[in-house]
Amino acid sequence: MNRMLSKEIITFKKEGEYLNDLHPGDAFLSFHPQNGKCAGLYLHRRDVKTDILTEIVQKVSAELGLSDIQKGEVKVIATSETLGLIHDFLVLKKFTNIKKVEKEGTVEVMFLPAMNKVRVSKESKAPAIRTNSPAMKEKFKVLIVDDSKTIRNILNRIFSSDTAFEVCAMAEKPSDVEGLILKHRPDVITLDIHMPEMDGVTLLKQIAPKYNIPTVMISSISMAEGPLVLEALEHGAVDYIQKPEVSEIDKVTPMILEKVKTAARANMNKSMKRKTGRSVQVSGQCDLKSMIVLGSSTGGTEAIREIITALPNQIPPMLIVQHIPAVFSAAFAKRMNDLCPFEVKEAEDGDEVRANRVLIAPGGKQMKFVYKNGKGYVEINDDEPVNRFKPSVDYLFNSVVKNLYTHTVAVILTGMGKDGARGMLELHKTGVKTIAQDEYSSVVFGMPKEAIAIGAADYVEPLGEIADRIVQLTHEKSSFSGKKISA
16 A cells, blocks of 8 residues: 655556545545546645646646646545635636545545546544644643543643643543543543553554544653553654652653643644554665764654665664653664664764664763764763753764764754754754755654754755655765765
8 A cells, every 4th residue: 555745646657556644634636537547646735735736737737638637527635625725726727527525534535546546435534633733722632541540630730730731531541532532632642551451552553543643651761661662652652751750740840741732733644554664765875984963852763763764774874863761762772773784772982983883872861973093983971961952963963063074964853842953054064965854744843943944954855755865965975075084
């Protein structure tokens, strides 16, 4: 089963089935001339614009012929407002046979181009729980799921301290959750990992594909829970927070409110059917005499997985800072090492930076790049947080600026805040090629947005195309003027 990217035109020449989740504001268009040919495409709501629709008509015309598509049937599947906009545009472009299919909520659209067929689910896949953007609401409705009455009360107290939140319900048992979702339509869920009946990860796997509600896992942040948290992130959880103690409510309240508020605003328009194995490998090979540095935060563990599992079997040295607790960074590195043909490890002080090795900064520590005797190494230290983070992306990027010894590619991915943007700008000024993840594929468009805003990004790419861009940029060395590697 294939997925379509927004604006990607699929013609009758393609075999197979193309399945997309259509959320409110999105659209699916298909063109069916009388000659039996066809073309179809998915449009994210941000792309439902006159200039983009004009470009699409031009491209489809080049494939199928303008007069043929104007006289043939055009099928448009969308909500009423989006339908009206596209219909008016097509009328102006002299299309005469427009079939409008109005669908509210979230539906599945399947396109079979070789068979010239479009199928759409008759009913919404899930109740239209998130028909309004939470970012536009005055309050975020929170559903607290935890078998501990003490934790439920603590979280209730924390959320009640902020007027941006309303605790709409609390559940003790997983079996109560779906009923509460349907009744209260929450904007965000906090979900305990260990509960009776079933664990939180199992429950998440059941509710995430059906209701598409941002979920924050409540974890003890223990070594044993590391793999469970990573599994939850692979299956749709936005973030995780440490289970609060009564004695530390005042200390942890700002962090919990910030994380849950960020989650409530997260981009949930992507399919929840995330892959947990190796991504489709990119074509081409990297220049191994380069270096890749990458930073990310909320949503980053899955974004990193998608990128590094899509890279070729041999890669340049790679340094990664992911905002992550100390006890989880080792589990994350091990998970990536199991999926990749090259080495992925939690960095240790003095580790050599070399080809076919990915070093992930340990949680709770800073990671610095150093250059000596013609080789690169990492220094792991206990320096102060930068931008409140430890490890910090800016801390790593700024150390690379000072010790640049080979052509480098810098990447900044999904995450809240600004960490990494300024460091990337400094790298950009030295001639380093830089990539920022685009808004649509970012779970939280904070860090990439800031990098783009200050002119630090050479390229803005969707997540699925970043690995390709990295491979390409490892070969572009014309602007490099740093230290030379010894023979």
